Amino acid sequence: MRFQGLDLNLLVALNELLAERNLTVAANKLNLSQPAMSAALARLRAYFDDDLFRMQGRQMIPTPFAEAMATPTREALLHIKAMLATRDTFDPTVSDRCFRVVLSDYAMHMLFCRVVARIARVAPKITFDLLPFDEKPDELIRRGEVDFLIFPNVFLSSSFHKEPLFEERLVGVAWRDNPEIADAPSFRQYMSMGHVATQFGRSHKPSIEDWLMVEHGLQRRIEVTVQSFTVVPHLIVGTNRIGTMCERLAMQASRTMPLRIFELPVPLPPFTEALQWSQVHKSDPAAEWVRKIILDEASLL
Template sequence: MHISRVDLNLFIVFEAIYDEGSITRASQKMNLTQPAISHALGRLRELFGDPLFERRGHAMVPTPLARSIVDAVRQSLRGLELTLNGVDRFDPASARRRFTLALRAALEPSILPPLMARIAVAAPQVDLAVLQSERRTLESELAAGTLDAAIDVLLPLSADIAHTRIAADHTVVLARRGHPRAGTGLDLPTYLALEHILVSSRRRGPGLEDFELSRMGLQRRVRLRCQHYFAACRVVSQTDLVLAMPERYARVVNEQFGNQILASPLPLPAVDNHLYWHANVSHDPANIWLREQLLAVMLD
C-alpha cells in the first residue's frame, strides 16, 4: 500500500494507545474524544488486519504485531517531528515540551535539583520525566524517541548512539561518627577487618570492590546486602558497619546522617558517567539545549 493512501495521524493514535494502555487516557493525551480514538483504532485494525490492542480489564494490551511495529512507528514519527521542527530554533522561554531522561537512581539526588532549578528559570513550560536506566533497551528507546537522552556508565552501544564523557565519580567509604576503628581514615587491613554493606539491585553476586579484592587475593565480609544507599547510610549511622559508595551520591544522601566520608583504601578506578543520545537528534535544537543543561550541572 502506498503511503499516500494512509492517514499518518492514525500512527500518532497508535503510539498514544500503546503508551497509555487505555483509550480514555489516549483521548485525554491527544485532546480528542473517546469515539474519535476508537474510530481511528478501527481504521488501524482494518489497515493491518490485526486487532493491535486487546482489552483486558481496564487495560488495552498490545498484540504481538503491535509490539513488533511500535519501535518503527516511533522512530518514523520522531523523524518527521525533527524534520518539521528543524527549520525553527528552539526557544526554551516559550517552548512547551516534555523531555524524557534515563538515569541511574544513584544519580538522581545530585543531578535533578540543580537541573530543575535551571529549567524552572530558563524554560517555565518545559517538563521532565526521569526513568530508570534499562541498559538492554536503552539503544532502541533512544532510536524510537521514547528517551531523549540518558546518563550511565560507558556501555557497548552501536555507532547510532552518540555519547560524551561528562564526569568521573570516585568511591568513598562511609563510617559512623565515633566509629571505634575508623578514626579519621582507613588502611586496607583495617578496612578488611570491618563488616560491610553492599548495595545492589541484583539478588546475588559481588560488587566492584569485591572484584578488585579478588584480584588481590583478598576478601571482605559483607554483613548486609540491600537495595538502596539511603537505607544503607542509615544503617551505617547506627552500627559499626561501613559502606563503599560513589562520592557524588554520598555527599547528598549522607547530609542528614552525618557519617564520616573517608577515602577508600582500595585502588579503585573512577567510574565515568557518559551522556547518551541518538545520532539522529545530534543537530536537533531542542535536544542540543537539553544536553547543554545536563552538561552544565554535571560539570559544575
C-alpha cells in the same frame, strides 16, 4: 491525513500498541477511550489484512508482520516529532518545552540541580520531568519517550549518541563512632562487614559499585539494599554497617551527618558519568540548547 489510503493517525495508535502491548494502557497514553482504541486497531487490521496482535492471557502478542512494522513506525514518528520541533526558531525565554530525563538521585544531586537552577534563570517556562531508573532505559530513548539519560558510561547503550560528563570514584563510608573501624578497614574486614548497597528496580539491577565488585570477582555481605544513593548514610549512622558511595555524595553527606570516609581496600577503578540522547535530537534546537548547558555544568564539577 491519508497516505495510500491509510489514516496516518493510526500509526500513532499502532506505535503505542507495539510499545505497551496492552490496549487499555496504550489508550490512556493517547488520551483515548478503550472503544476508540479498539476501533483504531480494527481499522489497522483491515488496512494491513493482518491480525497484528493475538491475545496470550492478558498480553497482546504482535504477529510477525506487526513486529516488522515496529522499528520503521517508531522511527518515522520520531523523525516527524523532530521535524515539528524545528518548525519555529527556538527562544529559551518563551519556550514552554518539558524535557524528560532518566537519572539516578546521585546525578540529580551532584549535577542536575545545578542545570535546573541555571535554566530557570534564563528560560523560566521550560519544565523537567525527572524520572528514576527504568529496567530498560535505552528502550525509552529508542521509543522517544525521554530526552536524556544520565548514568555511568558502562550502563549506556552503544546504539545512541553519548558524551562523558565527569569522572567519579568510589569511597567507603561508616558511622563516625563505629567501634569496628579504627581507621581504614583491611580487605578482609571490609568484605566481612555488613554493607548497605544500592540496587535498582524490581530486578535489583546493580549500581556502579555493585557492578564493579562483580567485575572484579568480589562479593560483599549485603545486609540492606536501597533504591537511592542518598539513603545509604542514614542506614549506616548508629550501626556497625558500612557502605560504598561516590566520593562527591559522601563528602556532601559528611557535612551534616557523623560519617567517616575511608579509602577502599579493593581495586575499584574510577568511572565516568555520561549523557545519552536520541539521534533525532540532532535537529532539535531546544534539546541541543539544554544538552550544551548540561555539558557545561558538568565541566564545572
